[in-house]
Each structure stands twice: as C-alpha cells, then as structure tokens.
Amino acid sequence: MKAYERVIQLVLFISAIIAVFGVILISYFIISEGYPVIRKVGLLDFLSGNRWAPTQGVYGIYPMIVGSLLVTAGALVLGVPIGIGCAIFLAELAKPRIAGILRPGIELLAGIPSVIYGLYGLAVIVPFIRKVFNNQGFSVLAGSIVLAVMILPTIINVSESAIRSVPRDYKEASLSLGSSHWQSIKNVIVPAARSGITAAVILGMGRAIGETMAVIMIVGNSPLVPESILSPVRTLTGNIGIEMGYAGGEHQKALFATGIVLFVFIMLLNIAAHLIPKKAGE
Amino acid sequence: MNELTESSITSGSVNKIRKNEKTAFIFLWAAAAITVLTLIAIVGSVLINGIGHLSLDFLTKEPENMGKDGGIFSIIITTIYLALFSLLIAAPIGISAAIFLTEYAKEGPVIRLIRFGTETLAGIPSIIFGLFGYVFFVVFLKFRYSMVSGGLTLTFMILPTIIRTAEESIKMVPMSYREGSLALGATKWQTIYKVVLPASIPGILTGVILGIGRVVGETAAVIYTAGSSLGLPNSIWRPGRTMAVHLYILASEGLSKSNMYATATVLIITVLIINFTANRLIKQFIRS
Secondary structure: OHHHHHHHHHHHHHHHHHHHHHHHHHHHHHHHHHHHHHHHHOHHHHHHOOOEEHHHOEEOOHHHHHHHHHHHHHHHHHHHHHHHHHHHHHHHHOOHHHHHHHHHHHHHHHHOOHHHHHHHHHHHHHHHHHHHHOOOOOOHHHHHHHHHHHHHHHHHHHHHHHHHOOOHHHHHHHHHOOOOHHHHHHHHHHHHOHHHHHHHHHHHHHHHHHOOHHHHHHOEOOOOOOOOOOOOEOOHHHHHHHHOOOOOHHHHHHHHHHHHHHHHHHHHHHHHHHHOOOOOOO | OHHHHHHHHHHHHHHHHHHHHHHHHHHHHHHHHHHHHHHHHHHHHHHHHHHHHOOHHHHHOOEEHHHOEEOOHHHHHHHHHHHHHHHHHHHHHHHHHHHHHHHHOOOOHHHHHHHHHHHHHHHOOHHHHHHHHHHHHHHHOOOOOOHHHHHHHHHHHHHHHHHHHHHHHHHOOOHHHHHHHHHOOOOHHHHHHHHHHHHHHHHHHHHHHHHHHHHHHOOHHHHOOOOOOOOOOOOOOOOOOOHHHHHHHHHHHOOOHHHHHHHHHHHHHHHHHHHHHHHHHHHHHHHO
16 A cells, blocks of 8 residues: 555656756757757857848847847836736726626736737737828737737736735734825735736746737738837747747757847746746735 | 915815826826737737648648748648657656645655755756757757757756645645545545545646646757757657757748748647647636
8 A cells, every 4th residue: 555655646746847858858848949040140149130031041139138128028018017007906906896807808808819919919000000101001019009908817817916915914904003094005915915916027028029920910020129119029939839840950949049049038037927926915 | 374385285286196096096007908918919910820820731731942932741740749858757746746845745844955956947948948958958868869868958947836736735625535545444645635635636737737838839849858859759759840940940040921921820729829828727717
C-alpha cells in the first residue's frame, strides 16, 4: 500500500513539473531556431536595423519594436482609465444586481476569440477611422482601440482583487474621519491597492504586446516606423504571423529571432508582475 | 465674525467635495457602461450580420471553393476533434498537478519554481506557442501539420488555466472532509480520490470548459501546427482547419462576407454557450 501511494505521489509530481518543463522546452526551441540569425546580423543591428527585407537577407526589426510599443502604449492610454474605473466601480459602487450583469460581461469579453476582435476592428473600427481621418484606416490607432478592449478583462480583474484586498478598517477609518466616499477611494483605498493595480497594468501590457491575429487584421502591417498614430504599422507579433505562412530557410529563422525579442519582452513583464505584491499589505 | 467665515468656508468646500464625488462617480459609472456597451457592440455586430446567413445547410454541408461557398461541417468537426484531443491530455495532467500543489507539496523552492513556471506559461503569447509547436512537433518530432501537433501545442497553452482552477476548487473543499476520511482509516490517496476530488468536480470542470473555450478561439497557435487545410482529418496524423482559423482566412482573404459572418456567428455562439456553462457550474459549486 505504501509503495502504491508513493507511485501516485511521483506521478502527481511529474504532472506538476510539466509546466516548468514546457517553459524550458519552449525557450530552448525558440532560441536555438532564432539565435543563428541574431548572431549573423549582430544583436545591435538586428534590434536597431531600420530595414526589413528578407529577400535580400536584411533583417532589422526596429520598426516592429517601435510598432509594438506604440500600439501597446495607445491601448494602455485608452484601456487603463476605463479598466481601473470599472474595477473601482465593481469593488466600491456596484450593487449586487449590477455586478451580476457586469461580471459575466467581463468574463465574456475575456472569452471572445481574438479573430472576432479582429473582425470587429476590420468591419467597424478601420472604416470608421478611414471616414473620420480620410486615410486608409489601417493604423496604430485602430490597433490601440481594439487592444484596449482586449486588455480590459485583465486590468479589471487584477485591479478589482487588489482593491478588494485592502482591509476594511482603512476605509472605515477614513470615513469616520469625515472623508467622503470618493475621498476615501482616492486618498486611501486606491493608494493602498497601488502595487496590485500596477501589476494589473503590466499584465495588460503583456497581453497587448503578445496579441497577434486581431492586430494583424487591422494595423496594415507595413514594416516601417510609423509617422503618426494614423499610419499603418507592423508589430513584432505581426511580423511573425504574416510571414510564417510562406517563409523558409534563413527568413524563417529570422522570424524565430523576432520571436526571441518578443519572448524577452514578455518574460520581463511577467517577472515584473510576479515580483510586485498583488495584495495590499503584502 | 471669525466663526461665520470659517463655517462658510467649510460649507463651500463641502459643496465642492460633493461635486467632486459626483463627477468621479459619473466617470466610474461611465467606465462600467463603456465596458458593457463595447461587449454588446461586438457580439451584436457579429450576430446581426451573421444570423441571417446561418442555416442547417451551413452547419451540415462541406465548404466549397476554399470556403467561399458551402458550409463548415468538417470545420466544426475539426474544432471539436482538436478541443477533445488537447483536453484528453491537458485535463489529467492539469488536475494531477493541482492535486500535487494543494495536497502534497510543502512550501519551498520546488513549489515556487512550479508556480513561476505555470504563471510564465500562462503569459506566453499564442504566436510563440505557434512557433514552438511548429519547430518542435511539426518539424523536430516530424508530426507534420496534424491534429497531434496542434493538440499537443494547445495542451501546453491551456494547462495553466486548468491547473489554476482545479487548485482553487480543491482548496475550497473543507478540511473536515479530509480529516473525517483519514480518521476512518483511509489512506491519503483514497481520501483525495474518494472524498476531495468528487467534492471539487464542478470547480475542476469549470477550468476544463474554459480550456475548451481557449482552444475553440485560438488561431495563431493552431494555424502553424494543425495547419489550415480543408477536409475532415480522418486520423490524428492529418491536418485540419478549425473555426477560428477558417474565420481568419475568410476575413483576411475577403472570400465571402456572408460565410465569414456566419462562421463568426457559430464561433461566438459556441463561446457564449461555453461561458454560460462555466458560470452555471461555478455558481453551483459555490452554493454546495
């Protein structure tokens, strides 16, 4: 009986380390596929190169790095205030009945596939921008708007649990000192939940940088540094997603090299979010 | 005189505080309203444009002319096929991992490593999973574009969701259940298998269903591993096209607006059903 229990414990342990094994496997294969190109081009030239011309063996991903950062920054500018506002609303203002509508809605927003977001962007947002600004419509702005919606669930959920983890005494003490409800939210509750809210924003940023299909469908994908938020742009994810379908040889390896850069960005964000305590008082 | 001024100042600032509060609360209400309205706009625009093109024929006929005409029968089947395949592998592993983390593991470096690994895996973007699946399963292990390559790639992708939900629901089983069972002479594993797991099944199922949702909606990780060829995959070593991939191809190639919206509608209704079921299960679990 004892041996039997031990075997089970071993099987369970192996299952548990598969996730770690997966991360190692993924890192190893992406890096070993992409690294030769980075070594050949030179890391600095690869990152700061302005030209992406795979047919001529020129691989510079600077425009895509700028593209990813711009689209993501735009998404944060639009998504963070709404997301945090919605989280405060849920934690502090919403009556159970309203929360009962809002919460499943946010879950659904998280469950909607990225192609559907892309389709909506393509069918509604891009034509709208085209009409208002009289341009091609496919732009940084279109990408930022759609990504802002896509990162809402992450920002709302993580911020709300941070706000909820602020001890009740803080709020009660503030109210009993004569502060209004809003003053307590602004001066006591939100500052106490600050680190959790920061983690929420970082996680939202990770989602925005990593999103592929929705972005490909709406940003135009030209591999040039955009002149304004109304110009078309290509992201790191888009660079991989568009060309993986037909790339071969060194070109394909250059896409894996793009993947390494993306992976490093994501890992840095994950580690940052991991290091920040998500609950007040931790 | 002095007192009067002071009280008038106070009443002025009270008004100002009230006004500030009102403005702030209007913003909070607006943030919540925007969130819900955006959801309604997205789901609504797909349904309004697609529901008219939906028919029994569309669901039961094969695609023709690269999906321009005909239905999406084999595409629906491929989607279900791939979802079941990845769940069949991810669910046992994920649930076992959750049992280990909650019932066996002691706080320490190993646990921290496992948790960090799971969190990292959850944060990896799907295009990276696509690249990995392509180079590892399709090329290195020579599984080619197939249900196996796609399913195994997706297994890694949905594993964190399943582990996390299963962990949370196992933790919610009261300690007294375990103590009662152990006191009756059951071993640790007997207790877990006969008492803890049955009590946490609705919660575990929620994670599994959310996993299905991710598989059904995934594009980037699927297209480079399971491929995008039309036709029924008649073995696990054959490629296939899922609904999300089909929708992506129809939308990016502009082949057929009506079939694009009809596919989007089927996809979104599937997601709605999955979310609704997951919600019901959570509620049932919390009540019990």
